[in-house]
Amino acid sequence: MTETTLLYIIVSGIIALLLALFQYVYKTKRTLTNTILAGLRFVTWFSMFLLLVNPQFVSEVYYQEKPTLVVATDNSNSIQFLKQADTVQNLVEMLKNDSELNNKFTVDFYTFSSDISQNDNLTFTTKQTNLDKVFKSLKPIYKNSTAPTIVITDGNQTYGNDYFYAATSYKQPIYPIIVGDTTKHADLKISQLNVNKYAYLNNKFPVEIFVVYTGASSVTSEFKITAGNKTLYSERINFNETNNSKVIQATLKASQLGVFAYQATITPLEEEVNIQNNTKNFAIEVLDEQTNVAIVSNMPHPDIGALKKSIESNKQRKVTVLKPEAFVSDSETFELVIVYQPTAEFDAVYAKINANNQNRFTIAGLRTNWTFLNALNTNYKHDVVAQTEAYLPKKNANYAEFMMPDLNFESFPPLEGAFGNLRPQVPSETLLYKQIGSVATENPLLLTMDYNNRREAVLLGEGIWKWRAQSYLNANSFLNFDEFIGKVVQYLAATKKRERLSLNYQSFYDGSSNLELQAQYFNKNYEFDNRETLSITITDTNTANTVTMPLVLQNNTFQADLSALAPSDYTFTVTANTSNLSKSGSFKILAFNIEQQFTNATTEKLERVATTSTGNLHTPATVSNLLTSLYNDNRYKTIEKTTKKTVSLIDWKYLLGLLVLALAAEWFYRKYKGLI
Numbered sequence: 001m002t003e004t005t006l007l008y009i010i011v012s013g014i015i016a017l018l019l020a021l022f023q024y025v026y027k028t029k030r031t032l033t034n035t036i037l038a039g040l041r042f043v044t045w046f047s048m049f050l051l052l053v054n055p056q057f058v059s060e061v062y063y064q065e066k067p068t069l070v071v072a073t074d075n076s077n078s079i080q081f082l083k084q085a086d087t088v089q090n091l092v093e094m095l096k097n098d099s100e101l102n103n104k105f106t107v108d109f110y111t112f113s114s115d116i117s118q119n120d121n122l123t124f125t126t127k128q129t130n131l132d133k134v135f136k137s138l139k140p141i142y143k144n145s146t147a148p149t150i151v152i153t154d155g156n157q158t159y160g161n162d163y164f165y166a167a168t169s170y171k172q173p174i175y176p177i178i179v180g181d182t183t184k185h186a187d188l189k190i191s192q193l194n195v196n197k198y199a200y201l202n203n204k205f206p207v208e209i210f211v212v213y214t215g216a217s218s219v220t221s222e223f224k225i226t227a228g229n230k231t232l233y234s235e236r237i238n239f240n241e242t243n244n245s246k247v248i249q250a251t252l253k254a255s256q257l258g259v260f261a262y263q264a265t266i267t268p269l270e271e272e273v274n275i276q277n278n279t280k281n282f283a284i285e286v287l288d289e290q291t292n293v294a295i296v297s298n299m300p301h302p303d304i305g306a307l308k309k310s311i312e313s314n315k316q317r318k319v320t321v322l323k324p325e326a327f328v329s330d331s332e333t334f335e336l337v338i339v340y341q342p343t344a345e346f347d348a349v350y351a352k353i354n355a356n357n358q359n360r361f362t363i364a365g366l367r368t369n370w371t372f373l374n375a376l377n378t379n380y381k382h383d384v385v386a387q388t389e390a391y392l393p394k395k396n397a398n399y400a401e402f403m404m405p406d407l408n409f410e411s412f413p414p415l416e417g418a419f420g421n422l423r424p425q426v427p428s429e430t431l432l433y434k435q436i437g438s439v440a441t442e443n444p445l446l447l448t449m450d451y452n453n454r455r456e457a458v459l460l461g462e463g464i465w466k467w468r469a470q471s472y473l474n475a476n477s478f479l480n481f482d483e484f485i486g487k488v489v490q491y492l493a494a495t496k497k498r499e500r501l502s503l504n505y506q507s508f509y510d511g512s513s514n515l516e517l518q519a520q521y522f523n524k525n526y527e528f529d530n531r532e533t534l535s536i537t538i539t540d541t542n543t544a545n546t547v548t549m550p551l552v553l554q555n556n557t558f559q560a561d562l563s564a565l566a567p568s569d570y571t572f573t574v575t576a577n578t579s580n581l582s583k584s585g586s587f588k589i590l591a592f593n594i595e596q597q598f599t600n601a602t603t604e605k606l607e608r609v610a611t612t613s614t615g616n617l618h619t620p621a622t623v624s625n626l627l628t629s630l631y632n633d634n635r636y637k638t639i640e641k642t643t644k645k646t647v648s649l650i651d652w653k654y655l656l657g658l659l660v661l662a663l664a665a666e667w668f669y670r671k672y673k674g675l676i
Contacts, residue, residue: 005515021049037669043662047659056458058455059647067147067637068108069147071149072112072134074129075124091620094623113128115546127332132162133160134163148174149174164609167613168612176610176615178608186213187215192211193280194208202255209264209648235248257286264280279434290316293334294645296340324613328348335359342372343367359454379456380426382422396408396431396432404431407484431448432446507586508588509587516563517559519559532576534576535549539566542569596659
């Protein structure tokens with residue numbers, strides 16, 4: 001309470017007293033009745049003045065804060081495969097029911113596999129493990145608290161960054177409980193297989209296989225690649241303790257169109273415990289054509305390299321970078337021509353494109369000559385202004401030409417281009433709108449046109465290489481951005497008509513990846529229609545079993561999760577239930593579970609993590625020692641904390657009761673004395 005507030009209270013008391021005396025004592029005979037009434041009236045006035053002054057009181061509240069114990073449990077399929085599911089379940093139950101542990105700590109339970117969630121529900125069915133994400137996710141939650149962390153795992157990580165660095169930056173003591181057999185058994189395995197997703201008809205395609213041996217004795221085994229019952233490649237390989245790895249380079253021929261499955265196998269040793277990792281299935285899709293794309297530019301720019309990288313990330317596509325004069329004299333046929341920042345030097349380029357009726361993608365920037373472009377074509381006109389502007393992208397959710405991948409466009413840096421707006425003279429669809437600072441507009445930044453059996457796109461800014469870099473920062477991969485550019489190129493290079501029902505799926509899936517099919521449905525005006533319901537009917541061609549399921553609407557895309565399907569060959573039909581539109585296709589699921597590639601638990605790195613973080617490594621047999629150390633560790637003490645709480649007098653309900661009581665007492669007393 002401040003001195004000013006105290007002064008107000010004193011003044012309020014004086015005023016309340018003067019008012020009470022004036023009403024009941026001044027110019028009246030002093031009696032006991034008047035004195036009592038004056039006292040009651042003083043209480044009334046003073047209470048009302050106190051409510052007006054509303055003084056605030058600060059109180060201190062003391063409470064006990066226990067340290068947090070984090071228990072993160074591996075919920076991946078490798079726990080089940082190594083026959084440790086019951087052991088892990090028992091460990092979690094023991095920690096949950098330990099009264100001494102729960103008295104000392106606030107215990108938070110998490111499960112992890114490819115992701116991490118706060119629960120203790122264990123199923124051991126997920127097909128990936130990412131320990132790196134565990135420590136990265138827990139770090140911001142417990143950065144301001146004491147939170148020793150128990151990690152129950154076999155130590156086998158299937159994807160993600162090296163978790164040692166995330167664990168050391170976690171800044172909490174880590175106590176791994178390693179489950180599974182830590183004994184090193186003799187083992188032959190195919191650790192990695194590299195093959196392109198696509199091959200071209202009558203061409204040969206390479207397959208690179210890494211075979212690793214763990215053991216002390218000298219062994220000999222046979223490696224082979226088969227397709228059905230036919231052996232396509234075989235080789236005898238010798239291993240010993242020092243010569244324990246082999247890189248095999250095989251070349252196979254693509255003689256037929258379609259999707260073909262193959263199996264790479266290293267013959268198991270007699271004493272091998274795990275033979276699941278001796279086999280790897282893979283597939284390729286054989287195509288009969290390649291998309292040739294030309295990028296025509298008279299200037300060096302990082303955008304050109306970024307576009308070439310993105311387009312050629314799909315092995316079906318080939319990019320040739322040409323200067324204007326080289327393009328004019330080149331005799332090769334291109335399905336798409338990307339014209340980068342055209343000037344008057346491109347007159348012959350556009351003449352050749354028009355003569356061949358080729359699809360084109362014009363990218364404008366700070367050096368683009370809009371006077372030349374406006375005079376050259378009748379498809380669009382742009383304001384000719386010397387001023388430049390920075391344009392942020394804003395996605396058009398209703399774009400109907402093709403399905404866009406889920407890119408975080410709002411995080412992308414701006415593109416640099418000429419100030420002014422583009423006015424299409426032919427039917428067009430805007431894929432990205434311009435946003436200037438925080439002001440969103442309806443003016444196109446990237447648009448596509450489909451007219452007279454020719455497709456065209458225009459991008460009104462340079463600096464797209466920054467988008468590719470930002471996409472990598474967002475997702476630790478160029479995949480999303482490359483897929484976006486690939487969709488644009490695929491649309492522009494194709495000549496087929498627009499479809500009201502479009503599908504996005506792979507010809508084959510690795511058994512460990514997420515299986516997802518996406519669809520978009522458009523009404524007769526080619527506007528996305530979220531009122532329609534889509535369903536998919538899937539048939540296993542080997543067993544003839546059929547399943548039908550609905551597609552779920554998410555972010556203007558209908559999606560079906562097919563992860564529950566077993567490895568096999570499938571045909572499917574997606575149907576729009578109201579309009580009866582349908583589209584069919586097929587895909588193959590390869591038999592592979594990466595969680596079953598491990599022979600035993602991995603301890604070395606977890607031991608380094610424990611030591612570096614001032615924790616220690618344990619096994620299920622030594623959990624009692626771990627609990628004892630947690631009970632007795634002086635770093636994990638309950639802390640008494642205090643918090644200051646400010647309370648206003650107006651919130652004090654007893655003062656209101658006192659005011660009502662004083663008024664009521666005064667009324668009844670006056671009534672009793674016959675003064676009313």
